[in-house]
Amino acid sequence: MAQPSVSAPSTVRRLGSKPRLSVVVPFYGVENYIGDCLESIRVQHLSDIEVIMVDDGSPDGSRSVAEAYAAQDPRFRVVTRENGGLGPARNTGTEHAAGEYLTFVDSDDLVTRHGFSRMIEALDTTGSSFVGGNARRFNNSSGVKPSWAQLHAFARTRFATHVFDHPVLARDRMVWNKVYRRDFWDEFGYEFPAIRYEDYPVTLKAHLDAVTVDILSQPVYYWRERESGDSITQQVFRYDNLLDRVRSASMVVDLVAAAPKPVRLRTHVMLAESDFVSIVQAFATATEDECYQLIDLGHELVERLGIDALQQRTRYDQLQYHAMLARDVELLRELAVFRRDGGLRGGARAFKVPRSLGRYEYAYPGHGRSYLPKDVFLSPAKDLALRTTVNAVRWEDDGLHVRAVAEVRHLPTGADSSLRVFAVSSAIREQVPVRRFEDVDSHGQLAYCGFEMVIDRATLARWGAAEAPVRFDLQLSSGGARRNGLLRGLRPGSATFPEGGFLTDQLWVQPSSNRSGELLLSWHVAPWTITAGEVDGDDLVLTARAPRPLQVAQFVLPGNRYAEDLRYPATCRIDGGATHLIGRIPLSEVAARTDDDDPFLRITTRGIQVRAGGKHHPLLWDAGRRSVISRVGDNQFRLTRSAAGYANLWESAVRLVADSAELDGPDLVVRGRSLAADGDWVLSWRRYLPGTEDYVEVAATSVTGTDWTVRVPVADLLDVEGVPHEVDPLASLVTWTLFSTSAENDLSTAVLPETLLVSRLPLVCTGDRRRGTLRPHGDTLQVDVRFDVPATAARAPQSGGK
Known part of the structure; x- marks a missing residue:
């Protein structure tokens, strides 16, 4: 946990003048996180701020941390109130705020150093009512990843725009990644309701009321994803949580009742995508009494949303919708368990309808119930598309090896299927020999979908002579369907960080991916x-x-x-x-x-x-x-x-860096370097237990110098409880993350995988019917443990066709 430094940054505020920005930070029970949050605010590039820390009756040591910041930095002050929830605490903070602009930060999150200045710079330029920026999700065991909540609305930077011009902004439901003009906020009298999911009613109303808004695609906010799963948004299936979801959704539906149809539909679809799905998925764990409460809650929501919104969602959502209308508790529970347990991984398996012309249906629960429309099981032709993944791109003595999987989505790939691969560019179209073999498909089943290309250096040099980028065009015939497309879907590891090198003294080849995610060979002549x-x-x-x-x-x-x-x-x-x-x-x-x-x-x-x-x-x-x-x-x-x-x-x-990984007999060995000041760290493989911040560790190893080695028996990582999953054979049993812990202050951080190590991954280890795969994940190094799909002998190499 970060602690404030002795000296605070200087401010540019004149005595008696109001600050440019008021930052409202409510806190409750966040002793382990609030210091890092406040430190990210303290070091902001924009120094002319005030920080109102609202103690919402916090029962732990959070207040002591807040008071330490207030004692050392005059821009920080603590306001106290009785516990009433996040919304009322934000309202209290707003009442005490005096800045020209207003923003909200949740006390377990972080803000980027330039986020506030970027947003205020935009408002100063455009005169918009408020501005929002993109966000990232993060935690210590999984690293950093894009935030799903901002994925669509913040894909592009737009200045002086409006939700009526870009209805996708109706999907923007969070309040914390924004800066508002205080006079705009006061003009419309915004207040947060005393419920969970209090953001969306306020955020959407601001979009509707605004003259214009600014949207920044750059991240300004880091949204913490708790390892323990104990934050409000992660307790999604509790009834009281779902009740607040529906209350919030009802407010939102009322707000857009008179809005243009595109805005109204986008909003309803967003609620169907998140809130409705949360309700129907709660049937997987609900008691019998709770099931009937959930049905009433679901009916209340779908009556507000209407059929148009549900028809914009997936067929599986529509199937759950019809089961909800029919109050079919048995099917609702079966559907929720099927989805929870991974039945939709890669889309459910499809089967050809007897005595039909090219009609396929998904093997969803519910077949045979007369009240269900037949088209909810239908698999559209566009769903049966070519699916490819590239698992590895590596150099061997005989050339560049590309190992991949190709299948027609939802259909089993048999030995009677055929595959042809062509190297294509503006200058060539040349068939590439492939070796085909059985591999695990997207449904976790062994199928004849794997293939490998070995491209020798002479061939690569010949292709590179034209200096035109080369991609790979696949033609697959499987299960009566013929599909073609470009090889794409690079998986983390050597496929995403492949090595390049000289083919001749003057020609360099570099495998990589383009913006469409396709495997690409690029050429550099006489490179530096x-x-x-x-x-x-x-x-x-x-x-x-x-x-x-x-x-x-x-x-x-x-x-x-x-x-x-x-x-x-x-x-x-x-x-x-x-x-x-x-x-x-x-x-x-x-x-x-x-x-x-x-x-x-x-x-x-x-x-x-x-x-x-x-x-x-x-x-x-x-x-x-x-x-x-x-x-x-x-x-x-x-x-x-x-x-x-x-x-x-x-x-x-300063983080420990992993440089290499290998299997040494029964052990997994990872080596790296440490530049830590104390030079005394302990390394361990750690996995968090669901619903808590407790964890299990193996392979504790002390670090006393700049070079370190952590050795763990593979069996210790694979020895986890579980049984093979009938619905989802690819279900992960556990995920181990390599952590380093300082012996001096007990601070734990994930070890960084060096990019040159990433280019040599994944590394697979097996034992006791389990498979562990060492891969990079975000900025961490992880071993994902699953049940092993029984392997069979690979087929003999076959050029071109089958």
């Missing part, structure tokens, strides 16, 4: 490369290779809107006809002139370029399989590469 890096005190010494002789050059670290470009001279040396560039980058200066915008990992990434002849040249990574790491003060630097193969300099908080 980084060949070595080493640490000398606080300096990073770089060696690069230029494709032509030079006399004057600079290493450049490009900046952004908050940090300027950094330039350092390079010495040019010609050796054996090759031009080498050597430069020294003072990391202390980089640290002093970097302004990160990541409140969780504090990661800032800068590309490394060479400026020569008036142009900037990015550097491809050709410096081996181990990054270069160094520490300067509280900052850790890593010289490594990006997913596209370019050299990067990563700056972050």
Whole structure:
């Protein structure tokens, strides 16, 4: 937990003037989180703020943390009230706020360093009523990921817009990623209701009342996902929680009753997608008495939403809707359990309807009930599409190996299926030999869907001679269906961080993915490369290779809107006809002139370029399989590469870094480096127990130097309870995350997987009918344990066809 520093940032506020921004932070029972939240606010780029911390009758030590900030920073103050819930606490904070602008922060979340200044800058420019920014979800065991709640509404930056112009904004239901003009807030008298899910009625009404709003696609807010699952939004299936959902939804439906139809429909669909599904899924665990309460609650909601909204949802949602209308508790429970247990993974399996012409239906529960419309089971032709995943992209002695899966969605892939793969570009279309074998399909069943391409270096060089990017076109015939499409769906590991390299002295090939998620081979002719890096005190010494002789050059670290470009001279040396560039980058200066915008990992990434002849040249990574790491003060630097193969300099908080992983007999061995000041850490594989913050650990290992090794018997990770799941064979049993814990202050953080390690994953270990897969997940290293699908011998290689 963060503690306030002794000296607070200076403010630019004049004595007696009101602050530019009031930040309202209600708190209750968040002793373990509030310090990090307040610290992320304290270090804001915008210093002219006031922070009203509202103690909502908190029963733990949260108030002590808040009072420590108030004692050391005059911008912070504590307001006390009796416990009444988050909404009333926000209202209390608003009453005490005096700023020109107003924002709300939940006390277990974080805000980005530049988030407030970005949003106020937008409002100052456009004059809009309020502004909202994108968000990320995070926790210590899963890293950082996009937030589902903002996925659609904040996909694009839009200034001076409105929900009537862009109805997708009706999906925006959170209050905390926004800054409001205080006079706009007071003009319409917004107040939060004393219920859970109090955000949506206020947020949507503000969208409707606003003259214009600004939408920023950049993240301004980090939304915590508790490991324990004890936050309000994670207790979704309790009846009192669902009752508040329906109360909130009813307020929202009333708000849009007179809105244009596109806005009204978007809002109703959003409620059907989240609130209705939460109600019907509660049947999986509800008691018999609760089931009838849930039916009444569900009827109340669907009567408000109407059939149009449900018809916009999936056929499975519609099936649950009809079961709800019929008050069929038995089917509602069966449907909820089927979905909860993974029956929709990849979409349920489809089967051909006897005596029909190309008609397929899903194997959902409920077949045979006469009151159900037949079309809720229908599998549309568009659902039976080609599905591909790329599991690995690796170099071997004989060339580039691409291992993937191809299937027609929802149909079993048999040995009688056929697959042809073509390398395609603007210059070529050439069939590629494939080896086919049995692999696990999207339904967790063993099928003849796996294939591997081995492309030798000579073929790659021939394709690269045209310098046109190459993709892979698949033609699959399976189960009476013929489908074709491009190979896409790269899974975390070597597929997302594949290695590139020289095919000839002048031609480099780089596997990667494009914006559509397709596997792509790109070519670089006579590239500029980084060949070595080493640490000398606080300096990073770089060696690069230029494709032509030079006399004057600079290493450049490009900046952004908050940090300027950094330039350092390079010495040019010609050796054996090759031009080498050597430069020294003072990391202390980089640290002093970097302004990160990541409140969780504090990661800032800068590309490394060479400026020569008036142009900037990015550097491809050709410096081996181990990054270069160094520490300067509280900052850790890593010289490594990006997913596209370019050299990067990563700056972050000090974390242990994993460099390699291997199976050594019965053990899983992970090695890495530590730059921690105390040099005394304990590493362990940790998994959290559902519904608590308790966890189980294995393989505790002390770290006493800069290099560390953690060795654990694979059996210890795979030895977990469970039985094979009939509905979802791919169901995860447990997930282990590699953690490091400081012996000095008992602080635990997830170990960072080095990107050069990621390029050699996944790593699979098996035992006792279980399979553990070591993969990167966000910025963590995890072992996911599932039941193993029984393997059979791979089929013999077959070129082209079957």
